[in-house]
Amino acid sequence: RDGEEPRLDKADYQKLWSWIGRKERAEQYKATRAAGEKPRGLKNTGKAQEKADEKKSDREGKKKDASGEKDKAAAEKDGDKDDRFDRDLEGPWSKEKAIAELTSDEKIRSGQAVYTQFSSLDDLKAFDKKLQEGKARRLPKEEYQKLWGWIGTKESAGDDYYELKAKKQYEFDQRKVELDREKAEALEKEQERAHISYWSKSWSKERTLAEMPESDRLKVGDVEYTRFNSLSELRAAVGQSSPEGAEKPTKAQSRKMGEWIAAKEVFGEDYHERQDRNRWERMQRGRAKEWTEKVQALPPERPEQWSKEWAIERMPADEMVFSNGRIYTKFSSLDMLKGLDERIAAGDVKALPVDESLMLWNWIEEKEKRGSDYHERLARSKFDSRDISEYPSNKAPKSFSRSRSDGGDDREDGGDREGGFYSRPDRGSSVEVRRKPPRQRLYEHRGRHLQEYMHYQIAQDKIRLKNLAQRIPERREEFEQQYEELRAYELEEMEQFPKVDLDDLFGWSDKSKDRDKEKNLDREDGKGEADRSRDDLDGSDDQRQKLEMNEQDQRLQQEHISQHQDIDWINLDLYASNGLDLDNLPDDDDRELDLDRGDLPYGG
Secondary structure (H helix, E strand, O other): OOOOOOOOOHHHHHHHHHHHHHHHHHHHHHHHHHOOOOOOOOOOOOHHHHHHHHHHHHHHHHHHHHHHHHHHHHHHHHOOHHHHHHHHOOOOOOHHHHHHHOOHHHOEEEOOEEEOOOOOHHHHHHHHHHHHHOOOOOOOHHHHHHHHHHHHHHHHHOOOHHHHHHHHHHHHHHHHHHHHHHHHHHHHHHHHHHOOOOOOOOOOHHHHHHHOOHHHOEEEOOEEEOOOOOHHHHHHHHOOOOOOOOOOOOHHHHHHHHHHHHHHHHHOOOHHHHHHHHHHHHHHHHHHHHHHHHHHHOOOOOOOOOOHHHHHHOOOHHHOEEEOOEEEOOOOOHHHHHHHHHHHHHOOOOOOOHHHHHHHHHHHHHHHHHOOOHHHHHHHHHHHHOOHHHOOOOOOOHHHOOOHHHOOOHHHHHHHOOOOHHHOOOOOOHHHHHHOOHHHHHHHHHHHOHHHHHHHHHHHHHHHHHHHHHHOHHHHHHHHHHHHHHHHHHHHHHOOOOOOOHHHHOOOOOHHHHHHHHHHHHHHHOOOHHHHHHHHHOHHHHHHHHHHHHHHHHHHHHHHHHHHHHHHHHHHHHHHHOOOOHHHOOOHHHOOOOOOOOOOOOOO
8 A cells, every 4th residue: 555565466465365365354353252142154155145135035034024924913903093182182182192102113122121212311322331231132233223212302492392393293183183073064064054955046245245154254344345345445454544543454365355456456356256156156057967967867767747846857968068157058048048148258257167167058059040939849748759668867869869859960970861862872892991981971961962962952941941931930031042042042042053953853754765865865975976966066056055955954944943832922822712721731840741752842
């Protein structure tokens, strides 16, 4: 190290220090034997060390398993730990009770004596002196460190440090148990007070004030303040504009009022009312879902007559709209639904979720088209025609899930029914048929036969307008105007389609006529080269004649359709003049058109 000798290689240096260490360990061994203690074994190297480590880990694992089984058995014997502490928390704290609750790891035993953290500093020091003099059994390393930890803490923090700490924790646990018990009782009372029928009541400020707990009421003198007080009243109470001599709130009350004032200044004076209303709506949504589950679990009950209250009671939560402290359903009036939509558009009411907004718009559109009591009539007709006692409370069998009387929009899924020109998709290759889903092939077929589909759809709309005019006589002029607009639109669209085959449209086409047309086309295609050259020379004249013939056919067809449309309204007047009840006429929306028999969708 001093540099007097040349530097050794690493191997020689390690060998030198192994000799020195061997001598030092031998001296330590002799000193340990002289003191009457068992010397520790020398460390092994290489494979021997690995085997020793494996044995040590096995022993530690067995000890852990044994201790775990002991703890489990002790827990089963003593019962629940929380229950035991609940019993011990009764009454004031005492040192004897605290020592009894200590585990064996928190105690040091030496003969008949037991030392804990609650032992006095003098007793612990006297026990340590006995250990140093060899008058007491030598302790393991962990217990000796624990003993000196207690002595050091008591010397620095005081002899009663552990007692004060345990007493404080005991009082805290006592208070926590009391608070939990009070909280559970208050929650139970709140649930009992707030258990109301979710479909019959709406949020109100008066009921909220009546049900408000005492912790949310601040009493300053003879005046009581809540979060619903106005901004000026709260400022006056805090003292920003209060007269001299008025009673001041406490510091805690001033802090709470300051929070209310800050919220009103930032979010508006009606912030707390809106917040309570939104909380009520969320709570009602949860109650509605819970009520739906309860209703579905109950056996179905069928009253003698259908009623709106009975239908709303059995209505699932996802068919309701919660807004502005109220509950809206499809049975609500049209004015009420429109009013809600207008307030949402103006920003006076919080916007609805996407699914509830779509549901609200669908209700408004259906009520405008089919009458304000459309959903009630539909539900009543279903109630009268189906025996729902055989089915769950708010579910219907698959055979009842889709019907003509449901009033749904058949423009997209109406093509699923069999029969009609639009239900037969075009035949394609087998690969194309296998790869494309049926609905995609159906839409492609409608796109290729747009003209026929447009005529059929317009005819259905005309039938709908006529039925509305019969059902609602006071709006007859409005429906007649819509009917005329639809006729004008039809004539405008027909200009884009010069010719329409009505026979094929209404299912009257004769296959023999189609075969004759194909034969005629084959004959025309079989003309000679000379005829073709002559036709090329006179092509311009032939094309002009074809255009004139197409225009004449189109004019005759428009006159024919207009005559049938005029007959529709004439027939209604004839029915009325002959004393027939227009309301009892057959409803075209509730029956299928037999196109093969020859029923006209125009009603003529």
